[in-house]
Amino acid sequence: MIKIISFDFDGTIAKHTFADAFWLEGVPSLYAKQHRIEPEAAKKFLFEEYEKIGDNRIEWYDPGYWFDRFHLQTDWKKMLLDYRNNVEIYPEVPSVLKRLSKNYSLIISSNAKKEFIDVQLTQTKLRTYFDKVFSSTSDFHTVKKVTDFYAMICKKLDISPQEIIHVGDHKEFDYLSPQKHGITSYYLDRKKNTTGLYIVSDLKQFEKKILKRS
Numbered sequence: 295m296i297k298i299i300s301f302d303f304d305g306t307i308a309k310h311t312f313a314d315a316f317w318l319e320g321v322p323s324l325y326a327k328q329h330r331i332e333p334e335a336a337k338k339f340l341f342e343e344y345e346k347i348g349d350n351r352i353e354w355y356d357p358g359y360w361f362d363r364f365h366l367q368t369d370w371k372k373m374l375l376d377y378r379n380n381v382e383i384y385p386e387v388p389s390v391l392k393r394l395s396k397n398y399s400l401i402i403s404s405n406a407k408k409e410f411i412d413v414q415l416t417q418t419k420l421r422t423y424f425d426k427v428f429s430s431t432s433d434f435h436t437v438k439k440v441t442d443f444y445a446m447i448c449k450k451l452d453i454s455p456q457e458i459i460h461v462g463d464h465k466e467f468d469y470l471s472p473q474k475h476g477i478t479s480y481y482l483d484r485k486k487n488t489t490g491l492y493i494v495s496d497l498k499q500f501e502k503k504i505l506k507r508s
Contacts, residue, residue, distance in 0.1 A: 296478075296507065297453060299394055302462025303404035306482055306497070308383050308414050313406070315380040316357075317344070320373060324366055340364075350439055355405055355431045374413050381417040384484075390497045391423040394504065401426040403447060403460060405467065408432040426451070438467035444475045461500050 301307055318337070326336035343363075344354070353359045357370040394400060400423055404411060408429040415421040428450070430436050430443045437443070448455055455476035462468025462482055469481035469492070480500055481493045494500040 296398065296457060296459055296504075298399045298401060298451065298458040299504070300401050300403045300447070300458055300460040302460070302464065302468045302482075303402050303406055303411055303414070305463035305484075306461065306468075307387055307402070307420070308381060308418070312377060312381045312414055313410060315377045316374065316410075320377055321357075321360065321366070324368055324373075325364055328366060349405075350437060352431050352435060352437055355407055355437070357407065371409055374409060378413050378417045381414045383418050383420070384497065386496055386498045388420065390501050391420065394501060395423045399425045401428060401447075401451075403428045403430070403438070403444070403462075405430050405438050438464070438471055441471050441474045444472045444477055448475075459504065461494070461497070
């Protein structure tokens with residue numbers, strides 16, 4: 295019996311606008327000012343450095359790592375607040391969360407640092423719908439590609455893999471990895487490039503599939 299529904303965050307609950315504003319505009323702007331170079335030159339350099347690390351490594355998600363590496367003289371946590379007006383959620387999210395929270399415990403299982411998630415939950419007033427927020431990078435010092443992340447969540451919640459469903463927009467991290475641990479997972483493909491029994495194009499479609507299971 296399903297007791298818990300787990301949601302990825304960026305690309306699933308929230309659009310990438312906040313993270314993109316921070317990483318693709320804010321950090322390069324700060325670097326350009328500090329090193330007295332053109333913004334486009336800063337972007338080119340930083341984007342190349344980001345790619346050298348890649349999203350399979352924990353450093354990719356950690357502002358502290360990048361700010362230390364580039365000696366950026368700003369508190370990144372305060373900088374997050376400067377970009378909070380860039381937070382956007384997908385239009386169907388509030389109504390879907392409201393309905394599902396009546397019958398299931400809802401949690402977030404994300405690669406994003408907890409500070410990023412907290413700012414967005416506060417800005418959107420969605421925090422009330424979630425019983426727990428798990429950040430693989432903040433809480434377990436790993437990334438979701440590692441199957442143990444989902445095992446750790448099950449252990450923390452004292453549930454079996456058969457009692458939780460996960461949905462997210464990253465095919466490997468959110469769809470394939472949880473399956474390896476025996477968790478039913480749904481791949482959220484908002485671009486509608488793929489179809490399948492466990493593939494949905496928005497959270498309303500996901501909700502319908504959940505209701506059919508119950």
